[in-house]
Every structure is written in structure tokens, then in C-alpha cells.
Amino acid sequence: MKHLKGIPVSKGISLGFAVVYLKRKIEVNNSKDSVPIEEKKKILEKALEKTKEEIQLTYENLKKSNPKEAEIFEAHLLVLEDPTLQEKINKYLESQYNLPYAVKSAFEEFIEALQNLQSEYMKERAQDLYDILDSLLRNILNVPKVDLSNLPPQSIVVAEDLTPSDTASLDRKNVLGFITERGGPTSHTAILAEAVGIPAVVGVEELFESIHDGDELIIDGTNGDVFVNPTEETKKQYTNLKKEKEEEEKLLKEKAKEFAYTKGGKRIEVAANIGSLKDVDKALEMGAEGVGLYRTEFLFLDRDTPPTEEEQFEAYKIVAERFKPHPVIIRTLDIGGDKQIPYLNLEKELNPFLGVRAIRLCLKEKDLFKTQLRAILRASAFGNVLIMYPMIAIKDEIIEANKVLNEVKEDLRRENIPFNENIKVGIMVEIPSAALNAEELVDYVDFFSIGTNDLTQYIYASDRTNENLSYLYRPLDSPILKLIKFTVDASHMKGKWTGVCGELAGDPEAIPILVNLGVDELSMSPSKIPEAKRIIRSI
Ligand code: PEP
Ligand code: MG
Numbered sequence: 001m002k003h004l005k006g007i008p009v010s011k012g013i014s015l016g017f018a019v020v021y022l023k024r025k026i027e028v029n030n031s032k033d034s035v036p037i038e039e040k041k042k043i044l045e046k047a048l049e050k051t052k053e054e055i056q057l058t059y060e061n062l063k064k065s066n067p068k069e070a071e072i073f074e075a076h077l078l079v080l081e082d083p084t085l086q087e088k089i090n091k092y093l094e095s096q097y098n099l100p101y102a103v104k105s106a107f108e109e110f111i112e113a114l115q116n117l118q119s120e121y122m123k124e125r126a127q128d129l130y131d132i133l134d135s136l137l138r139n140i141l142n143v144p145k146v147d148l149s150n151l152p153p154q155s156i157v158v159a160e161d162l163t164p165s166d167t168a169s170l171d172r173k174n175v176l177g178f179i180t181e182r183g184g185p186t187s188h189t190a191i192l193a194e195a196v197g198i199p200a201v202v203g204v205e206e207l208f209e210s211i212h213d214g215d216e217l218i219i220d221g222t223n224g225d226v227f228v229n230p231t232e233e234t235k236k237q238y239t240n241l242k243k244e245k246e247e248e249e250k251l252l253k254e255k256a257k258e259f260a261y262t263k264g265g266k267r268i269e270v271a272a273n274i275g276s277l278k279d280v281d282k283a284l285e286m287g288a289e290g291v292g293l294y295r296t297e298f299l300f301l302d303r304d305t306p307p308t309e310e311e312q313f314e315a316y317k318i319v320a321e322r323f324k325p326h327p328v329i330i331r332t333l334d335i336g337g338d339k340q341i342p343y344l345n346l347e348k349e350l351n352p353f354l355g356v357r358a359i360r361l362c363l364k365e366k367d368l369f370k371t372q373l374r375a376i377l378r379a380s381a382f383g384n385v386l387i388m389y390p391m392i393a394i395k396d397e398i399i400e401a402n403k404v405l406n407e408v409k410e411d412l413r414r415e416n417i418p419f420n421e422n423i424k425v426g427i428m429v430e431i432p433s434a435a436l437n438a439e440e441l442v443d444y445v446d447f448f449s450i451g452t453n454d455l456t457q458y459i460y461a462s463d464r465t466n467e468n469l470s471y472l473y474r475p476l477d478s479p480i481l482k483l484i485k486f487t488v489d490a491s492h493m494k495g496k497w498t499g500v501c502g503e504l505a506g507d508p509e510a511i512p513i514l515v516n517l518g519v520d521e522l523s524m525s526p527s528k529i530p531e532a533k534r535i536i537r538s539i
Helices: 037-065 067-080 083-094 099-115 120-140 164-168 188-196 232-255 277-285 309-323 359-364 366-382 395-414 432-436 438-444 452-459 467-472 478-493 510-516 526-537
Strands: 002-005 007-010 013-021 155-159 175-180 200-202 216-220 225-228 267-274 291-295 327-331 384-389 425-429 447-450 497-500 521-524
Touching (some): 007 188, 013 175, 037 067, 037 099, 083 099, 175 188, 175 216, 188 200, 188 267, 188 526, 200 216, 216 232, 291 521, 309 366, 309 384, 359 395, 366 395, 384 395, 395 438, 425 432, 432 452, 447 478, 452 478, 510 526, 521 526
Parallel strands (some): 013 155, 155 175, 267 291, 291 327, 384 425, 497 521
Antiparallel strands (some): 002 225, 007 200, 013 216
């Protein structure tokens, strides 16, 4: 048995089996060998067939739901049959290079030739070829493919890190936990684990040296412990602990259906952070009194074109209807930073977290913004919908965003499309300048919601995705608490309210402090709601 330690980011205990999700490139060396060329060709032939089958399967799966994206996979099949590519591979094989090297070198020459073409489209497709190369090498070397959207039962995913698009495609039914080498407490792995309600431990050193595919694992997301191939005694101990915790949770969940009042009689609204429709059931089951943060950018990930107005409208409408009469705060797109969307063809930035992110991007790409605002406004006719702009730094951004909103409202009126004329509009306070200037910004909004994840990263100048800087994730230290107090007071002076929707809102240690600072609403991962309500009732 091996015992590993990491940063605990999503509580709970799971016992399961490791699924190692390696995104790293397969290592290939340039040695020559004496394996007869005919034998190498046979292996290649088999690997090509397997790769084609995999591509064909993806194509079939996508054909109905996303025909445009499916076409790309159809093109991948043609690449594998390209005679120029075959010739290049043969050339390397004839010089006695090992098969993986011959394939890799041939592909790289082929890709380079494509990249030299002038067309942007062809250049983009050249990037796709690296994916085909990876699959082919994997099949030559018999490295199994891990498809996060189709996992075996009782999987505990072991990965370097999970990207937002990995998490969007995840098979939630069969995953029992995450263990990653990278990432901090506010990483996407952490946020997703909490949304699904499964344990996660991040920042585990020497992960891939210690855990192999199929190893039996215990993960304790409350304390950050991971046991590899545990002894029977440890298994028994953790099975009992898990049972105890589950019983406590059950009781808490029953109480969570009711509103939470402090001992002094103040009601604190407890809402859910959601990223997609998949989170709605869990949020309602856990006692969410609405949605305090709907991260709409997840609708835009893992696809080749932006969702249409209709697709967005449907998604927002369902959430509005399911939570009615409770509020649903729809945050407009927060793209940029660590959430990149290749099809938007955005300029590469040296510092994406300090770049054209969120509202900055929407104010540049007005059509994208308008489509989303139209969809949100239309959904507002079906429930209690509010709009929230992310990453506001100065009041001019609110003024400009509201100008676009008013244009969209005018269009809808002209088209006789119903929407809530009195829809409330708020901002995320997640950039220090916004918090420090809350007294001025409050006149332009109906509410504030403090994003402590970004506020902490920007106050301490420390990248929230970098596990080496997790010691600077100090949202309960005085610099952040001062800004929270300042923001809350500014809103109350004008009869408005302030919520917190960063990870801090669901932190048991933070809840009494936030309530005492006067915060009116807390929005968090659904799985944290029952415990949060218990704490509020004890204050
Ligand atoms: C935040 O920054 O605290 C927040 C809630 O937004 P996100 O984590 O989506 O950036
Ligand atoms: Mg944020």
C-alpha cells in the first residue's frame, strides 16, 4: 500500500479503480532497428485499421447531434489514406528507423507542408493531424485510449490536470473521484468535482510514478489522502467512515429543503453554482434556493461553432422554469483566461488571465454578446432571471454592456417577443478595482456578487491554476475580507444586496465570517449547500 498526500478540494470518500488519463505526448526516440520492414508494415496496417475504427465511431456518434463537427472526423479518415503520407512513412522505414519514429516524422513533414499553405482553414486542420498522430502512435504501441465520456464503473480519474473541455465531456455516471498532479483549490477539477459531489485531491506529487491504470484506490477528499492498493484493514476503516459520513449527509439533506436563518433571524439565501443542465437536479436535490451563478461558457466549450440563440434560449429557459419562483442569475460569457475556444480564433495572449477575457471579449465581439443577451432576455419570460456581467473593472464597461442590452431589448420589443422589462442586472466583483470602487459602481447595478476565486488571484497576483502558488490562495486574510466588507457596505448604503459566488461561499470556515460581514446570499457547488445551511443556522 502507498499513501500519497495532496490538496483536498472536494470532500467525501470513494473506493474505486484508477483510470490513468494521460494527455502527455507519447515519447518516441529516433533509433534504428533490425525488425524486418514487412513486419513493421503489418503492425502499421493493424494500427491504421484500429485508428480508422475509432474515428469512424466518433463520426457516427456526432453525425446526428453535431453534423458539422462530424464532417471533420470524416476528413480525418481521408488523411489516413493519403498516398503522400504513406510514401513518407515508407521512406523512413526503408532507412531502418523504428516504426513509431517513422510514423511521427512522416506526419510532422506532412503537417509542416499543410501549415505552409496560406489558408487559415488548412492551418487549423493541420492541428487536428496531431490528434490523429497521437491515436495512431497509441495504437502502434498498444497504449489504451481513455475516453472521459465513457468510463468503466467505479472509475477514479488520475490525470495531470483536467481542462474545462475534459470536464464538459465527462461521464458522470461512472466517475467516483479525481486525483490530479496539477491544479489548486479553485481549478476546474475542483469545481467540477464539487458540482458532481465526488471527492477530489489535486497537487499530488509523483502521481504517475505511484499510480498505474487499474490500481485499487481510496481517495479522501476531506483530508487530501490517497491510498494506492490499500490493505484490507484500511479498506474496512474507510468503508465504515464512508458509511458514517453518508448517514450524516442524509440527515443534513433533509433539513436543507428549508430556508436558512441565522439565530438573529436574518435569512441568508443559499443558491447553487451551475455549469450546465446536468447540475440542475443535484442543485434542487441539495436544497438550492435558486442559481447564484450560471457559468454559461460551458455551453460554448467542446464544439466547433458557438451555440445558436435557440440552443442558448432552450438551456436558459429550462433552468429558469426548473427553479421558478427562485432567482436564476445567468452570467454572460466568461471566455478567456484558462477557458479558450478555438473556433473564435482569438489572438494568442501572453497573459490570458490579464487579457481580453469575459466582458472585455463580449464588448469586442458584439454579435456573440447580443445573441447571448437575446437568449437570456427571451428566457426571462419563463422564470425569475437576472443578468450578471463578469470581470467588470470600471463603470464604463457596465455602461457599454447595458447599452448593448438596451439595443437587444429594443429589437425584441419591435419583434413582439416577450421578456421581463424589469430584469435585474448585476456584476461580479472579482477585480480589485471594482471592489475598491464599489461605492461608485453600485449606482449602475441592482446587485453585486463577489467572485472570490478571481479576486484572490488578482489581489495576490497569483495564477489560480498554478499549484505552486496555492499557498497564496488566502481568501480569508485581511486584504480580501476588507474588500468584501467594502463591497457589502457600499451595496447596503443604496438598498442593494451582495452575494458571494466564489468557492469561499461554500467553505465551512468562511461562512460565519461572510455572514458577519453582512453578505446577503451565498452561492456554491450544490454538494456544499446542506452543510452551509447547517452552519448558517448556528451563527
Ligand atoms: C470567481 O472568480 O470567484 C467566480 C465565481 O467565477 P469563475 O470561478 O467562474 O471565474
Ligand atoms: Mg471569476
